[in-house]
Amino acid sequence: MTEFHLSPGVTAGRLGAEAYAENFSDLHPALDSHEALVAADRCYFCHDAPCITACPTDIDIPLFIRQIATGTPDSAAKTILSQNILGGMCARVCPTETLCEEACVREVSEGKPVLIGQLQRFATDHLQAQEAHPFQRSASTGKTVAVVGAGPAGLSCAHRLAMLGHDVTVFDARSKLGGLNEFGIAAYKTPAGFAQAEVDWLLQIGGIEIEQEKILGIDINLAALNAKFNAVFLAMGLNGVNDLNINGDDKSGVISAVDFIADLRQIDDLSAMPIGRNVVVIGGGMTAVDAAIQSKLLGALNVTLAYRRGRKQMNASKFEQDLAASKGVHIMTNLVPVAINGNGSVREIQFEYVDADMNGTGQMVQLPADQVFSAIGQTLDCSDLPALEQGKISVTGAGKTSIDGVWAGGDCATGGDDLTVTAVAEGRDAAMDIHAHLIR
Amino acid sequence: MANLQSDFVGIKSPNPFWLASAPPTDKEYNVRRAFEAGWGGVVWKTLGLDPHVVNVNGPRYGAIYGADRRLLGLNNIELITDRPLQTNLDEIKLVKRDYPDRAMVVSLMVPCEEDPWKMILPLVEETGADGVELNFGCPHGMSERGMGAAVGQVPEYIEMVTRWAKANTRMPVIVKLTPNITDIRKPAAAAMAGGADAVSLINTINSITSVNLDLFAPEPTIDGKGAHGGYCGPAVKPIALNMVAEIARDFELAAIPISGIGGVTTWRDAAEFMALGAGNVQVCTAAMTYGFKIVQEMISGLSEYMDDKDMTSTSQLVRKAVPNVTDWKYLNLNYVSKAKINQDLCISCGRCYAACEDTSHQAISMSSDRIFDVIDGECVACNLCVNVCPVEDCITMEAISPGVVDPRTGKVVERDYANWTTHPNNPVATAAE
Numbered sequence: 024m025t026e027f028h029l030s031p032g033v034t035a036g037r038l039g040a041e042a043y044a045e046n047f048s049d050l051h052p053a054l055d056s057h058e059a060l061v062a063a064d065r066c067y068f069c070h071d072a073p074c075i076t077a078c079p080t081d082i083d084i085p086l087f088i089r090q091i092a093t094g095t096p097d098s099a100a101k102t103i104l105s106q107n108i109l110g111g112m113c114a115r116v117c118p119t120e121t122l123c124e125e126a127c128v129r130e131v132s133e134g135k136p137v138l139i140g141q142l143q144r145f146a147t148d149h150l151q152a153q154e155a156h157p158f159q160r161s162a163s164t165g166k167t168v169a170v171v172g173a174g175p176a177g178l179s180c181a182h183r184l185a186m187l188g189h190d191v192t193v194f195d196a197r198s199k200l201g202g203l204n205e206f207g208i209a210a211y212k213t214p215a216g217f218a219q220a221e222v223d224w225l226l227q228i229g230g231i232e233i234e235q236e237k238i239l240g241i242d243i244n245l246a247a248l249n250a251k252f253n254a255v256f257l258a259m260g261l262n263g264v265n266d267l268n269i270n271g272d273d274k275s276g277v278i279s280a281v282d283f284i285a286d287l288r289q290i291d292d293l294s295a296m297p298i299g300r301n302v303v304v305i306g307g308g309m310t311a312v313d314a315a316i317q318s319k320l321l322g323a324l325n326v327t328l329a330y331r332r333g334r335k336q337m338n339a340s341k342f343e344q345d346l347a348a349s350k351g352v353h354i355m356t357n358l359v360p361v362a363i364n365g366n367g368s369v370r371e372i373q374f375e376y377v378d379a380d381m382n383g384t385g386q387m388v389q390l391p392a393d394q395v396f397s398a399i400g401q402t403l404d405c406s407d408l409p410a411l412e413q414g415k416i417s418v419t420g421a422g423k424t425s426i427d428g429v430w431a432g433g434d435c436a437t438g439g440d441d442l443t444v445t446a447v448a449e450g451r452d453a454a455m456d457i458h459a460h461l462i463r
Numbered sequence: 464m465a466n467l468q469s470d471f472v473g474i475k476s477p478n479p480f481w482l483a484s485a486p487p488t489d490k491e492y493n494v495r496r497a498f499e500a501g502w503g504g505v506v507w508k509t510l511g512l513d514p515h516v517v518n519v520n521g522p523r524y525g526a527i528y529g530a531d532r533r534l535l536g537l538n539n540i541e542l543i544t545d546r547p548l549q550t551n552l553d554e555i556k557l558v559k560r561d562y563p564d565r566a567m568v569v570s571l572m573v574p575c576e577e578d579p580w581k582m583i584l585p586l587v588e589e590t591g592a593d594g595v596e597l598n599f600g601c602p603h604g605m606s607e608r609g610m611g612a613a614v615g616q617v618p619e620y621i622e623m624v625t626r627w628a629k630a631n632t633r634m635p636v637i638v639k640l641t642p643n644i645t646d647i648r649k650p651a652a653a654a655m656a657g658g659a660d661a662v663s664l665i666n667t668i669n670s671i672t673s674v675n676l677d678l679f680a681p682e683p684t685i686d687g688k689g690a691h692g693g694y695c696g697p698a699v700k701p702i703a704l705n706m707v708a709e710i711a712r713d714f715e716l717a718a719i720p721i722s723g724i725g726g727v728t729t730w731r732d733a734a735e736f737m738a739l740g741a742g743n744v745q746v747c748t749a750a751m752t753y754g755f756k757i758v759q760e761m762i763s764g765l766s767e768y769m770d771d772k773d774m775t776s777t778s779q780l781v782r783k784a785v786p787n788v789t790d791w792k793y794l795n796l797n798y799v800s801k802a803k804i805n806q807d808l809c810i811s812c813g814r815c816y817a818a819c820e821d822t823s824h825q826a827i828s829m830s831s832d833r834i835f836d837v838i839d840g841e842c843v844a845c846n847l848c849v850n851v852c853p854v855e856d857c858i859t860m861e862a863i864s865p866g867v868v869d870p871r872t873g874k875v876v877e878r879d880y881a882n883w884t885t886h887p888n889n890p891v892a893t894a895a896e
Contacts, residue, residue: 057532064530067853070813073833132810132854 028300028324032368033276033393035297037322043293046320050211050346051115051141059145062138063092069128074139077126079439079448080107084123084139091146100150101157103143108182108451109175111151111221112204113444114144115212118309120342122444151220156227161188163230166461169194169252171239174202175443176258176433178225179450180457185230187458192252194237199289202260203434204443206285209313211320240407249428254457257416257424257431258450261441263404267305267397271363280304280314280398287317299393302326303372305360306398307337312344314396315352326351327390329358329374331381358388369395403435412437422453430457465769467762469503469566469777471743472635472660472720474593476503476566479777480733480761483724483745484508484570484596484639487755489544491554498558500755501762504566506663506745509543509598510551510587511572512579516542516605522683525672525692534752536698538672540683540690542604543572548586556590567591568637572598572610575620577627584632594634597624597659599650600641600666602693612666615641618653625657635660637722640706642699643669647706648713655719662710663722663745665703667693696748700726704739708788711740717785728757730764737777738784792884797877799869800844800860802826802837808857809835815848815858823847840870 027037038046054062066088074084082103090099103110119125119140130136150157166189170177173195181191199205204218226233237243239259248255264279266272276299290296298321304314307330315328328347330337333356337344348354358374359381365371369392376386403415409424410417415437422430432449439445469479481504482488482497489508497505518541527536544551559567569592573579587595599621601611614620621638628636638654640647642665654662669691671681681689703725710716723741727733728749736744749757765777774780804815804827811833819827826841827848837848849858863869865878885892 061531067812067814069811070817070829071833072813073811128810128812 028322031300033297033299036294037298038294040294042322047210047214047293049214053148054138054141054145059091059142062142063088065129066092066137067128073126073128074123077122079122079442079444080451082106082110087146088137088139088142091142096146096149099146103147104150104157107444107447108179108225109204109221109443109447110143111147112175112213112218113447114140114147115217116208117444118340118342118442121340151224156224158186158228160186160229163190164188164461166190166253167192168254168256168457169248170256170258171248172202172258172260172433173200173222173233174258174260174433174446175204176446176450177202177256178222179447180256180258180432180454181231182225182228183451183454184457185228187454189458189461190230192232192234194234194239194243196236196238196259196262198236200233200235206288207281209284209317210288240405245407245426245429249426253428253461255429256422256450256453256457257429257435258433258446259405260434261401261403263402264397265400265402267360267399269360269362271365271369274363274365274369275367276365276369276393277363277395277397280306280310280396281401283314283396284310284317293321296321298323300324301391302394302396303390303392304328304396304398306330307332307339308398309339309343311398312339312347314398316347316350318396319350319352325353327353327355329355329360331357331359331377333357333379359383361387363395369393421456422449423456465766466775467765467777469743471566471722472594472637474504474566474568474635477564478503478762479737479743480758481505481566481568481722481743481745482750483747484598485747486541487747487750490546491558494558497755498562498565501758502565502755504568506568506570506596507551507555509570509572509601510548510583511543512574512583513548515547516545518542518545519685521685525682527672527698535696536672536694537696537748537751538670538692538694539667540603540692543598543601552586552590555592559591566593568594568596570596570598570639572601572605575609575614575624580624580627581631584628588632588634592634594637595628595632596637596639596663597628598639600639602641602643602667602669603691612641612643615650615666616644618649621650621653622657625654625659629658637661637663639666640664641666642702642706647709648716651710651716651719655716659719661720661722661742663724665699665706665725667695668699668702670694695726697726697728700732704735707736707741708739708785711782711785712788730761730768733761734765734768734780737780738782739788740782740785742781793882795880795882796886797879797881799863799876801839801842801863802844802848802858803861804835804837804858805856806834808854810854811835812853814851814853818847818851842871
């Protein structure tokens with residue numbers, strides 16, 4: 024432990040260069056080819072395999088694993104990518120422990136699933152390390168589609184439509200493409216600029232135009248898009264965050280965890296990223312866990328993740344919770360924040376213990392805090408949208424909205440878990456539906 | 464702990480595990496290491512006449528693998544010893560002097576004339592070796608020169624050479640047989656007719672382990688070309704077991720002792736060979752894969768097994784399974800069994816279903832929640848589901864008791880034994896008495 028660990032307040036450079044590099048290296052190092060063969064050999068090639076059913080994008084997992092086992096990783100990659108064009112990122116960020124690997128019969132029988140996620144990465148990395156794009160664009164249909172948002176759903180939809188011969192224009196609000204892949208995922212899950220490399224690789228299909236820093240409702244509007252293009256796919260994600268709405272939440276040092284994670288992903292030099300000695304993260308989902316773990320990895324001395332319900336109710340998987348605990352994050356449950364104290368900047372945060380029904384108990388606890396990261400949910404903060412349902416764009420079938428010619432998918436739309444892989448599936452399925460609509 | 468002391472045609476060894484004539488027994492250094500590790504005996508790598516043979520200077524071995532590069536089969540194109548005869552004889556003498564309690568058998572291969580045998584046998588005898596093994600099995604290289612398998616494939620030659628050997632030595636003569644024939648009983652009978660004290664089998668099987676799909680050449684590849692080699696290792700064990708059993712259960716051949724060879728890797732393999740009639744076993748590939756230490760597991764494993772079976776001598780195990788090896792036509796056609804899936808052990812992989820539904824009798828049902836069950840009315844008890852199931856003992860074959868109706872045939876299971884020889888569908892059936 025360096026003396027900078029103990030530096031009070033919020034400061035950058037708490038760690039040495041080696042510690043930053045080690046802390047933010049690959050969470051799961053890539054399998055080498057022998058490790059991949061050994062892992063692939065464990066697959067039973069199940070009939071109508073449960074892992075396929077568990078995959079939101081229905082990747083034929085036994086087939087791609089057999090293709091790895093027989094020394095044809097590029098064929099394996101094509102099996103994956105034909106279902107999930109962002110199979111490389113999903114191999115890194117999917118909560119496989121609650122999807123394919125949870126369903127793996129070897130998980131059920133032995134508690135040790137086939138390493139599906141890592142094998143998927145082995146195959147997709149092998150193919151993407153080569154120059155050529157594996158898919159070819161069909162002859163142009165002359166039809167045009169606007170895709171709003173270049174996150175997983177938008178990119179998946181754009182790629183599929185472009186492959187089918189449609190001309191796609193992708194509008195994105197930010198200066199870099201990728202959405203949460205670029206701004207939202209923990210740095211140690213996708214190091215070495217993988218997200219941008221994957222976007223570049225995906226765009227090699229051709230037929231996709233990019234318009235950056237275009238915000239729906241400000242720079243572009245839905246009616247105009249719908250008039251100009253033959254179809255529109257909305258995939259903006261969730262751009263707003265829920266506020267804490269407690270006394271003192273305006274103090275300096277109270278930050279949205281989403282912004283903290285985005286800043287961290289975009290910073291070139293991790294030693295320039297300021298972090299508090301005492302950090303408190305509020306929330307129980309993946310964003311909260313990612314913020315808490317990365318705070319610890321940046322050298323925060325004490326990191327507490329405070330959640331209003333019990334461990335079982337946390338949206339973050341057990342794997343993620345255990346990962347956080349292993350990095351030294353203190354997880355406290357049944358706590359609701361009531362006030363943030365400090366003189367200009369946050370100094371401490373006060374919580375009340377609540378029972379299982381979220382009723383206050385009157386028992387309080389104070390935690391010292393130099394930074395408070397709130398991760399209590401994101402919202403769709405945008406006008407100029409089709410009809411909403413519970414704050415999201417209401418969709419039916421493969422993403423049809425209340426407006427003719429407009430589809431939606433990903434986090435901004437109803438249905439499905441807010442996972443990268445779900446967004447990819449929704450983008451792909453909407454693309455197929457749009458395609459059917461366009462070639463009628 | 465069971466006594467593993469072995470007496471094979473008068474050759475005594477502290478256990479029935481010998482190293483086969485092969486690279487591990489090519490020289491003094493290796494054999495001393497083997498004896499230190501605990502091997503009961505060795506068959507010294509085949510001696511020939513000077514000038515000694517030469518080996519290729521490229522790869523000599525090819526392999527096939529199971530999961531995690533577990534070596535399942537090995538193929539070699541190495542010839543007999545490539546060292547001068549006298550060097551080998553001197554070393555054999557030194558090792559036997561220092562390890563008098565171990566079996567020292569010397570493998571021999573000289574041309575098919577009596578003089579070379581007359582010349583070499585006394586030289587071997589002079590080393591103090593316990594016996595000789597005639598290499599009539601080597602399938603590559605030497606066979607092109609009229610030796611090895613070229614002899615083993617002609618019963619008349621086997622008999623002739625064996626007779627020469629017996630006439631020119633007092634040592635026990637073991638004849639090593641090649642499996643590259645159609646009926647192993649013929650060469651065994653020839654060895655017996657020539658006066659052999661025992662046969663050993665199997666030697667290696669003609670093989671090409673794989674083809675290099677970039678060079679379009681067989682492996683192992685020597686400068687772009689490959690020649691067939693001899694296959695051994697765990698993959699050949701089933702072939703070897705059958706050949707050993709064929710000799711052991713033959714009325715005429717039953718008297719000849721057998722040294723079992725072919726893929727022996729564990730104590731269990733050894734016990735299986737012995738139960739099918741082998742008096743001892745010879746090992747090569749397992750030692751070449753894992754080193755000499757494996758013999759310690761073989762010793763402890765066979766001892767533990769024999770203790771469990773209340774056997775005090777390996778002779779009680781030898782031939783124990785021979786009476787149960789029969790011809791297909793004598794199998795009981797009134798014995799009916801059905802597959803049974805233990806739902807507590809089933810991991811719902813569905814491999815039994817895919818195998819049965821696609822390739823067999825559509826006798827396994829699959830529910831929407833992945834419960835797999837046997838349909839007794841369709842199950843012919845083929846055992847494929849048992850074989851493809853990744854979980855040991857999850858699927859078992861359960862016999863139907865006599866008197867119960869087999870739902871597949873609608874017939875009552877008969878209590879009495881009845882086989883094909885009396886079956887009404889057999890055109891040459893003899894009427895049951």
